[in-house]
Amino acid sequence: MGDLRLRRTLFQVAGVLVLLLSTILLARAAGPDCWVPARWQGGPLEMLRRAGSKQVLADPARAGILRDWYNPRTLDLLENTPVNCLLVTWSTGAKADVESEQHKLLAAYTRAAHQRRIAVVGLVYPGADPARAAAPVVEAGLDGLVIKGDSAGGPQIARELRRLLREKNSSAVVIALGVRDWLLSDADWPVLGTSGAVMPRVRVFSESDSVTATPTTEPWIDSNTWLVRSLRAWGGERPVWLGHRLGNPSEADYARAIADAAVAGGRWVLAPDDALLASLWRGQPEALATWRRIGACLNFYEQHAEWRGFTPAGSLGIIQDHAGKHAAMADENLNLIARRRIPYRVIERADLTAAALQGLQAVLAVSFAPPTEQERKLLAAFAEGGGLLVAGPSWNSGTLAEGDYAVKKLGAGRIAVYKQDPPDPEALSKDILDLLGNENLPVRLFNVAGMLAHVTAGPGGRRLLVQLVNYATEPSGLITVRAAGEYHRARLFSTDAPPADLKINKSGERIEVSVTKVAVYAALLLEK
Amino acid sequence: MNENWHTITRRQLLAVSGLSLASLGRGDPAAPAPRAPVAPVSIGKCANYDEDLVSLLAKQFDQIGGVRRLVGGKTVAIKLNLTGGGRIGTYTAGQTHWVHPKLVGAACHLMGRAGAKRIRLLEGAGRGDSLEDKMLNAGWDVAALRSAAPIVEFESTNHLGSGKRYARLKAAKPYIYPAFDLNHSYQDTDVYVSMSKLKHHEECGITLTIKNSFGITPNSIYGNDAGVDEPNENARRGREAVLHAGKRQPPKSAPQEVDFTSERHEGYRVPRICVDLTAARPVDLAIIDGIESSVQGEGPWVNGFKYANPQVLILGRNAVCTDAVATAVMGYDPRAKRGEPPFHRITPPQTPGAPEWAENPMLLAEAVGIGSADLSRIDVRGVPIKDALYDFESRRRG
Missing domain, CATH: 3.20.20.70 (Aldolase class I)
Structure with a gap:
């Protein structure tokens, strides 16, 4: 009898939910x-x-x-x-x-x-x-x-x-x-x-x-x-x-x-x-x-x-300023850094706060007009706290670059200042990878020459979503996804097959998952 | 470019197939050095990498004296040829310009079974990557390789790596460098294996096991961004300035060139440096992967680079003898002089009018007593050269 009442209540709740959803x-x-x-x-x-x-x-x-x-x-x-x-x-x-x-x-x-x-x-x-x-x-x-x-x-x-x-x-x-x-x-x-x-x-x-x-x-x-x-x-x-x-x-x-x-x-x-x-x-x-x-x-x-509501996961923040004098170059930075498969987060200049820089290892601030005093303080504090700040010549760090940029220590962190304004986006994207170090990327992909990835995190950071798009005409295969973190489940989603659980191989503080084949799109959802 | 192409002749082919040993090289300025050592070379046929490579390789090891005697209880270092990146069409790098992972796995397995104490896979990896990362980037199953023998290790030799200091290895009769500072793995080994691809090379004509040794030089010392005084462990650039063109010297901490006024043309320098390297780090076992390969260059970045399927696997205990046999299998004369096919640039030089010739590294190696490039002295076992012949020149041009 109690069971029946419970079942009826559940049905009613489900009905209300369906109605609400509709x-x-x-x-x-x-x-x-x-x-x-x-x-x-x-x-x-x-x-x-x-x-x-x-x-x-x-x-x-x-x-x-x-x-x-x-x-x-x-x-x-x-x-x-x-x-x-x-x-x-x-x-x-x-x-x-x-x-x-x-x-x-x-x-x-x-x-x-x-x-x-x-x-x-x-x-x-x-x-x-x-x-x-x-x-x-x-x-x-x-x-x-x-x-x-x-x-x-x-x-x-x-x-x-x-x-x-x-x-x-x-x-x-x-x-x-x-x-x-x-x-x-x-x-x-x-x-x-x-x-x-x-x-x-x-x-x-x-x-x-x-x-x-x-x-x-x-x-x-x-x-x-x-x-x-x-x-x-x-x-x-x-x-x-x-x-x-x-x-x-x-x-x-x-x-x-x-x-x-x-x-x-x-x-x-x-x-x-x-x-x-x-x-x-x-x-x-x-x-x-x-x-x-x-x-x-x-x-x-x-x-x-x-x-769509997941937030971009990445150790690099890129400050975007549409009023900056090199808007086209700023776009190219976003394009080429994505092409190097460096996960990043775009931060609007208007949204630049200490909270916006939380969790980042590096901030790219080359594409905006000379920073205000408040922005300078904020970015300097980020570097002093152990981050890497990559800035343009307007930063005027007093260090002369022998090459394209000079790196100097700032508190517990570093600041890299480019000589050229704006820096060449192609060189910059390579430099960013060198400065960050492959090993420090939260997600690395292997055997993905014709592919790009978009990495986002679910609310609370317990889920990491690695979406892969294959831009080549032929399917890609034998892909390895390496992610930093303790993930215990890896599910692969694609548009033409049901979701499948994949084996996780642990490697120190990272995990590796092999994806056999991607025709055009696949999503790997990692769960802690 | 030399348009008077002539490749190995029918008469030479008859000579090397044992029907006539009379004529090769006679009266030629590049006449064989009589005292250069020789060792048997085995040729095997294999259509593709899905065939039973373990059985084929085991048979070929037996044909050159067996692998147990060579590796039993010893540390083995295998320098792989994993040059550059990229791919063409649907072919993997291992099907065109890298040695194939299945061949590497088969070699590790057989060596492990023959009692090798430890196997170290070696090659330079770029931009701060490990060698395993480089392999993963080409879709290799690194875990499978690691379990192919009791102990399989990986080391990128572009830098100091896991060693405490660089090993200095000397060349007895140097052409360019009297010695090299190399990753410790090239010294801390009992057996050194050069595993290369059977393919063309844009600047030098061909690249086989002698040329494969070019890649043992660390970027930290021989890269364009090597340090001036000391190695640069963050070096990420290629070796063009130091080794190819001799525009700058390696760091002062490393051995310098014997003659700073010598020719700077890369066709002169690169083959000589490869021979110096082969002298400094002698090859105990040469393996040439010609099962699937490519023509026109060493990688897909060379204009006109194309897939090829020679279906051969060649191996021997002497790098010069093995390369000589491989050159003949490619349809070329292994005693050809500089500028003659295949020893010249394949694509037009970037600077019009620049020299296009390249030296024949086998003759250079022979002259300093590393091994003989005289086919009439080399005992070819397994498949005869004439039955393994794959005309690289016509395929390149076709």
Whole structure:
């Protein structure tokens, strides 16, 4: 009898929890925070836009598919995928009647999308008239507008659109998908979106099959993980979208683009290529299977959304100052230090406090304007307490560098001061590794020439997450992950297989785990 | 570059296969030194690393006199050829420019079984890494290697390592350096094994077990960032300035060159330094991994570097004899003079007009009595050269 009552109570509690969870999920699905975006361009306006930009489709059948894309049946493709925000062709500066026809088409499509809890946002291209783009938003029921382009005027257009939408009592949001500078000059973006990202991959520079390199050179990896990290450090809780397209993508390229953004907590705006869309329209089984797997990839990261809240783990802190005079070089430092697989934490200059430096072995402070007296004291105290401070010539330590930098003792720690302002990022990234020492890295990876890792820690520091992305076209194997700490469980997650426990080998105060194969992505979750 | 390529001739091939011993080198300025020692060399065929390497290696050890007599109760140091990093396509480094881990494991296993007291695997590792880290970075199963014999140790010899001081080893008849300061492991051993790859070398033409000894020099003393007075234990750079080009000397604490006015061209210096090193640290067992390999250079950083599959394993007790046989297996004349194939630069020089020739290290070694490069004097066992022949030159060009 008691058992029955207990069981009933448990059922009731579970029911309440499920209800609560659903409410939270539904509530979240309403806002850009959990929009999972996809480019979904089509209609007559898209045809015209492509003709104008000379992106003429070679296959007339494909052109027809593109024109008819806003048939509600295309929404069926989104079943079993987490995609819940479609970026549709909305305004291009074309003739009013063409845009009007497109808006009518999209009004019906948006209603159908909303029935499926899918948000629709309209793409506003360079040349579009803000007034004409904003006017039909309410009528069509759009959830927002996305400004495309690379001119300097993006933020101005955004402000104008916001004003126009407010006048119409619209709650539609305005999102940027242009150059990164737009984000920095406007604090009101609900999403930190940029098209200034690259197709993630290993780049081969040689024309032949061979690679031009030196005995110690590793392949050049294009990745956007550093960019996501930089934006998240600056933008706080706001979601980060990367809006780049892929050139002639394979299925693995899609998986890689999704993973490259997701490991650092961002989202790649899924951009299915025309060939894939046409095959999906025709219901070709291979394309549908590919689409299902792409959807499964996206699902994986949404199912592990908790990982986005993990904090970057690393012994190096990099101070980021967007007002600094060498912003491009600062970006390159983030990029190249990540490529050396040195785990780091980005610290916004505004957030520079003693607490922000807690747990770090080294701080890189070369990319910001001369520090204030308070910042100087803080950083000097960090070094005196046993840390390593890497600074630019403005630090003026009184030590002349014979080489690129000079190292001198400061209390229990060291300060390395560069002669050049700013230091060469390539040399700096190598120097950082030398200064820190391989053996002091919290996580080291072996046999990962074409891979990068993003290392984060769960709340309380009892879980360490090592996410691996393989940028090479071939799977990587026989990888060793070495981590400092007493971990007793290692679980491997991937997008295409159930989680598996891996054997942990202890080696002094470190542990080693072997990962047999990584096609595109794998995550190793270490638990204390 | 010398365009008048000529590789080993049919007549020479007949000579080395035992059908005619008459003509090789006769009347040549590089005529064989009659007193240079000789030792048998074994050639084995093996399609790839999935074959039974333990059985093959055991058979080949037997063909050159057995491994028990050589290593029983002794400390064995094996200098591996793990030059640089990188890879091409889906090939592992061991399939192209490094010795393969399975071959290393098989050698350790057989030596352990033959009673070797301790086996030390040696090679330089870069940027503060241990040798195990370097191996892990190439996907090697270090734990398996460690358990391949009762005691298997690893040491990066780019620095002082676990020793208290550097060992000074002298060359009796030096070309460039009268002695070298080396990691202790090259002295604290009873048996020294040079395990190299069968492959080309961009500047020197080929790289075999004599050339493999170039890598025993520590960066702390022979690296570009070596100290001026003393070794620099934080050195991380290569050996171009000191050894290749002779632009600077090693630290004052180390032996200096015998003649500061000698030729600085690397094709002159590197082969001579390798011979000096081979004289200072004589090779007791030479093993050449040509099962899978590469053509065009010593690593994937050389333009045009390509995978090759010679399917041979060559070993012998004398490094010069073993290298000579290996050179013939590659389709070249082991008595070729400098500038003749394969002894010249493979890719165009970085400075137009710079010399492209390289010395033949086997003839240099022969001249100082290390071993004979005269195929007619070398007892080749197992597979005859003609049946093991793999034309590196045409594959490089093709």
